[in-house]
Amino acid sequence: MTVEFKLLGTGAGPGVPSYFCDCPACKEARENPCLARTRSGAVIDTGKEKILIDASPDLRSQLVREQITSLDYVFLTHWHYDHFGGLGDLEFYVKLSRRQPLKLFLPPEALEAFHSAYPFLPEVFDLITWQFEQVYCFENLTLTPLPARHGIQTAGLVLESKRKLAYFTDTSGLPDSTARIIEGTDFLVCDATFYGENWYPHRHMSLEEAIQLGKKVKAGNTVLTHLAMHYSTPVTVAQLAEEISAHPGVSLAYDGMVITL
Numbered sequence: 001m002t003v004e005f006k007l008l009g010t011g012a013g014p015g016v017p018s019y020f021c022d023c024p025a026c027k028e029a030r031e032n033p034c035l036a037r038t039r040s041g042a043v044i045d046t047g048k049e050k051i052l053i054d055a056s057p058d059l060r061s062q063l064v065r066e067q068i069t070s071l072d073y074v075f076l077t078h079w080h081y082d083h084f085g086g087l088g089d090l091e092f093y094v095k096l097s098r099r100q101p102l103k104l105f106l107p108p109e110a111l112e113a114f115h116s117a118y119p120f121l122p123e124v125f126d127l128i129t130w131q132f133e134q135v136y137c138f139e140n141l142t143l144t145p146l147p148a149r150h151g152i153q154t155a156g157l158v159l160e161s162k163r164k165l166a167y168f169t170d171t172s173g174l175p176d177s178t179a180r181i182i183e184g185t186d187f188l189v190c191d192a193t194f195y196g197e198n199w200y201p202h203r204h205m206s207l208e209e210a211i212q213l214g215k216k217v218k219a220g221n222t223v224l225t226h227l228a229m230h231y232s233t234p235v236t237v238a239q240l241a242e243e244i245s246a247h248p249g250v251s252l253a254y255d256g257m258v259i260t261l
């Protein structure tokens with residue numbers, strides 16, 4: 001049985017297009033909806049169970065689009081709205097279809113924030129706080145949260161099946177200990193929020209920094225995600241594709257992209 005990692009969303013906080021923006025990137029996505037980017041998240045299908053990584057505010061439309069009708073676990077990388085804002089949509093699934101609580105793995109430091117944001121949801125979830133470097137075992141798959149650098153407590157996830165994938169959706173470079181563990185990973189799927197000037201160098205990476213990180217950890221493939229497309233310098237997909245063509249093994253993530261592990 002092969003394990004599939006699917007990117008549900010590949011955009012930064014505002015999404016592409018942003019309803020309030022008319023830059024070339026947003027225009028391009030309006031004209032060609034295949035180029036739209038919902039907020040970042042992923043789902044892992046082990047063949048037996050499905051693990052949702054982050055609940056973006058676009059979760060409902062992502063699950064409809066990908067025809068995903070059941071989930072078994074939810075892992076949150078960190079407590080930022082673009083990664084937890086869809087949690088409320090899981091209430092209806094649990095109450096109307098699943099009829100038993102869903103295991104929700106949260107950052108330990110987000111537990112209090114969860115209770116104040118969603119006081120009506122504890123019965124929907126079995127809450128578990130994940131621990132850095134603990135190995136979580138699933139059918140044909142292990143998942144290990146490792147520290148990222150994002151201003152608040154944030155995990156990147158190392159997924160190992162026949163191949164190894166490191167998913168660092170929101171990070172600015174990596175702590176040395178994390179970089180050592182993921183060295184030689186088959187896939188690094190990582191934050192490339194900014195094109196041009198990086199407004200938040202301690203929380204996110206630019207396209208260039210993400211490509212350099214892939215080289216530093218000797219990733220077989222570097223997949224750039226969490227793309228804002230329109231922060232400091234608006235950029236189209238065509239322009240980005242042209243630019244990364246000079247870097248073998250580097251590709252642009254897109255919504256619905258599947259990587260087989």
Ligand SMILES: [Zn+2]
Binds near residue numbers: 078080150170
């Ligand atoms: Zn974030």
Ligand SMILES: [Zn+2]
Binds near residue numbers: 080082226
């Ligand atoms: Zn984010």
